[in-house]
Amino acid sequence: QQQVKQSPQSLIVQKGGISIINCAYENTAFDYFPWYQQFPGKGPALLIAIRPDVSEKKEGRFTISFNKSAKQFSLHIMDSQPGDSATYFCAALNQAGTALIFGKGTTLSVSS
């Protein structure tokens, strides 16, 4: 049973454009929502994270938007660059959890 649903599976964006990746969850016990970035041949690395008490968090070109009532959150990459080409995973963690629950990932390609 997949607890975090991520879309789209793949995404192609022009350089300078905005990349948007969406995730939805059902478990209201989740209290921490990170995004991980993975380059080929490497393990995932934490990119940005948010807690449900805020609706938005921004770090540089990366922004998480969080909609608690809809149980959805999204990653926005502004001014997308070819170096952003990677696989992005959303995830969720509940208070009692010992490990993150990951979405299926989105492969982003930024064309130059």
Add this chain to the structure above:
Amino acid sequence: SAVISQKPSRDICQRGTSLTIQCQVDSQVTMMFWYRQQPGQSLTLIATANQGSEATYESGFVIDKFPISRPNLTFSTLTVSNMSPEDSSIYLCSVGESGGRRDEKLFFGSGTQLSVL
């Protein structure tokens, strides 16, 4: 941040054989996590390895298939036993930022790309 060394980085194995994956961390941590990343699928937690006790396995994973060792606070191994093509996947070792039970920030090794023929 933790630096995780994982080996082998990739291997091609025959059906029915076993492969042991090693994970070395540059700091002492209580909990180590083993994940599987199948093509087009999410990262799935296989088990949590706590030094000094038996590993805790997630639903769908059993010790006979994925035995884990945790001899000290910086090292762990995962064995994939009696392999079949369905075991072809990337296996990832991970530790949390605090090294404890509930860790919000995970560090991952580069993974082991396993192909079973």
